[in-house]
Amino acid sequence: MATTALTPRAIPYPRSRVYEWLTTTDHKKIGVLYITSSFIFFLLAGILALFIRSELALPGSQIFDPTSGLYNQVFTMHGTTMIFLFVMPMLTGFGNYIVPLQIGAADMAFPRINALSFWMIPLSGILLFSGFFLGGAAAAGWTSYAPLSAREVGPGQDLWIVGLILNGTSSILGGINFIATIFKLRAPGMTLMRMPLFVWNVLVTSLLLLFAVPVLTSALIMLFIDRNYGGGFFNPAAGGNAILWQHVFWFFGHPEVYIMILPAFGIISEVLPVFSRKPLFGYRAFVMATVAIGALGFGVWAHHMFTTGSVYLPFFAFTTFLISVPTGVKMFNWIATMWRGRLQFTTAMLFAVGFLATFLIGGLDGAFAAAAPVDFHLQDTYWVVSHLHYVLFGGSAFGVFAATYYWFPKIFGVRLDEGFGKIHFTLHFLGTQLAFFPMHLLGLDGMPRRIQDYSPAAGWQDMNVLSTIGAFMIAISILPFLWNVFISLRKPRDAGDDPWDAFTLEWATTSPPPPHNFDALPPIRSERPLFDLKYGELMGGHAGQHATPAEAAGYPTEADREAQSDPQGRADLPTNPTVADVEAGTTARSEAGGSGVIVVRPADSEAPGQPAAPATEAAPETPAAPETPATPETGEPKLVPPVTHAPGEGEVTSAADASRPSAEVTERVRRQARQKGTPPSDARPEEPR
């Protein structure tokens, strides 16, 4: 049975809060540190982007002196920061916080290494940015192509190299930590094929990190030798090779693209099902697609080098086309997840849907770039800048914001305000299209990337003005977000354990979780243990399909439930409803971890699989029986009738229904169970405490 009934008797001893945060090895605190520091770097790099956009809005030099080379430093630092100090650590931060919770673990496998990995990140950021104050930051682009990067004078490029080696070391350690955690610390019952998709994506990402980042590190070391010790790896005059860098860099760089997008895929795969009230459509396909993307990701690097004249074009065109298939499968499966669901447009869901709509463009762009001859035209133009922002901004950054709105209540115990959230989303979404779509057109027209200036005769001004307006719109959209975080943190922390009525284990504990995460775990028989717990496996959990005989035999018995009927008691063995429960119309509930998870059954529902037909005025609203009756004997997932929530809900003005703390639902159902037999519409919930 799934039990993690550790109740460590921690002896509290006084420590200053600062000291506590500086020395913490708690994955949750480290996660928060990752998330906040990455967000600060996001703001910094965003400010750099505004400088870039202001410079480019009009022909001529607006901000930067063209002979100073400052513009080149700014876009190099913008790209480098966004990738290595924002997207990667931000996603690692969410991984840090959420992965142990989702697999029912108490912490990461190596908590101290975890802390070490984190502290390397701000240090690498400081090294990278210190270039600005020491005579010029790196200015060779985030790709730092040799021989240019080997010839640039000044300390900026060396600081860049050292900073990225440090950053990469952090990523490698983090990757190892995730792999060990996911393989070794899963709760009993959490088989690989029951892991939430976010965990799967973090796992594949970690493997990619492990294989890709050392390659970058070696390239960086070679570059450092070339620059400082007279090496000639990249200098043809000394017997080196000028495009060796590109091979090595992109062998890291393309998997890097998936490192930045896969965790975002994972986030979307968590958010969409919860707010569609359906399981992820095609779980297996998702897992296979994720693994396929990870594997194929190592075979496409030279599509960044189509114009170098020294790669075999058809091969890399083929692998690049090929990798779009699993990505396409994901897109359709996401839409199928929403299909026929009950979509609730919380801000998290809006960002997830915005992700689908926007990432689609970035993905379709891939088909253009994979067609090598078309890439001859597009390579190194603003079209590429557009494409990479549709993927990184429309993809990763949308994922990050979806995750923020979704997990904020878990992390801080209070939900972000939905009103400000929607303002944020609207501005953010429109700003993204406005900022980045015109870049497609500019690139198609031949505007190269990484230029500080363009000729007024080129006809590029209008689109550049639009793009700049969009960039400022994105910047403005961040203000309601910041304000939202600020006011939300001042509110009472009353989100409850499970504000979204979600499916995965992180919602089975308190918000925020205790240091040891769980007092008790629900049984895990599908990728949605909490859903099973609340709605019963008969309502579509496919435990019947996957449960091992032992587990099947391990169903809670009557005695188990008796044992935990003490309402204050902390149950070791939470419980799922038995058929008998359902037939009796009783409600099984678990106090596990104080999560108040419940199973809702109409008091007077009939046998399992039969349409629930409460004899109340709510009846007309109850959807009719499904076309397919349940077939318990096949063990197939059943198309069961939609479960009515607690009867009487029709009367409750619904605005905040699903977002109401689950404790309240629990309360309602408990009372309803007590008043068994009375018309459910009378069972009105009281307001939450």
Added chain:
Amino acid sequence: MELLRLKHALFGLPPRPRRVRARRHRAAAALGGIAMSALLALLLAGTTMAVEPSASAGEPSPSAAEPSPSAGEQSASPSTRGSPASSPVTSPSVSPDESGDLPGQVLSPGEAAPPGFFPPAPVTEQGRDINNLYSIVFWIAAAIFIFVEALILWAVLRYRRLDDTLPAQTHGNRIAEFIWTLIPAVIVVFLFVASTTVIYRVEAKSENPDLTVDVYGFQWQWSFGYDCPQEFGSAGGFTRVEDCGLSFTGQGAQGPEMVLPVGQLVQIRLHGSDVNHAFYVPQFLYKKDVIPGQVNRFEVRVEQPGTYTGQCAEFCGLAHASMNFTVRAVPPSEYDAWKTQAEQEAEERENATPPPSPSGDGGDGETGATVEIAAENASAFTADQAEAPADQPFSIAFDNRDPSAPHNVSIRGATPEGDFVPPIADPGQQASYEVPPLAAGEYEFYCVVHPNMQGTLTVR
């Protein structure tokens, strides 16, 4: 069973609850819907807007059908690509503003239309191939885009939460998933085949091109060479474009001009020695990297006479943005005339000014004062201040220690006609420039190849 579930999953609609409760959800759905429709509208409007100008620009002008009389003459040498005479060559008399719909901006026939959803109208045979491939990819992508966005929009509007019932818990459907794996796979294989055919056509190299032009890209300027030595074709064989029969090094942000005969197969060879650059002409729909240590080559057959701007496309440092050049395509007869004249001019120049004396130790001091100036790279002179005596001739001993770029020392406003612009010193060369007497004051000196290299000459 699977099929039934497929039907159920895809077509069966949940019964519509009669009472609408979730007003806020609707508002949110509407918001999402509006945002998404705005996106769709933006893109669709863009498409229609973009299709028109580029369609008109792509249409051959009335005179396009009639081949330029001299187009076929020069193609006696065997060519793998068919006779140039059969290619549609527009006569140069096309009125310049035919495709221009930007007020106040005069566009020559091949010149860039404003940014749209399609690349600029291609002016080369290879560019047409690429453009056709682009169109195929574009329409497929556009169809998928509209289809998928419509699905998302539909899901958002149709399946927004109206009640709190649990929908059917569909875990997947093998047939549906198989279908939407198969269809993308088929599309992708089709696109791959289409691209590969175009790869082979565009990247074909002939043994005997009608003309070979060598390009040398360096920080941050271009040199073009005609009639270059045979050895330039191999990686170690390249020396300097000045060794070619005819060569041009660009000056200022405008860069050099490459003149090409219309209708002939031209092979362009790219050489570099410092960092990577890329030779990019948007209207060729083509670019190729310039990489030190290797010779990259590509072939074009320009079909439309006109002047096309080109630019370095691979970031190469400080003045990357001003690494421009132009390509002027003219009918072959005009090309021949141009070349004869250019050769004559080059010869005259050679005779008029003695080549920069490779005097060993910079200046003999005979003319009086000597100012020493040096350059080590293309970012700046080694010093940005220099002094010279007023009202008497003096000489500049210029030491170009840069291993890859040519430089000189020009003085702004030093002669009645304008700037004093002496010959350019090759990489590693020293030169001595005799400067006419200057009145006292401050002058700006600069490198004519690299406008970013500047300094102040104080004359007193």
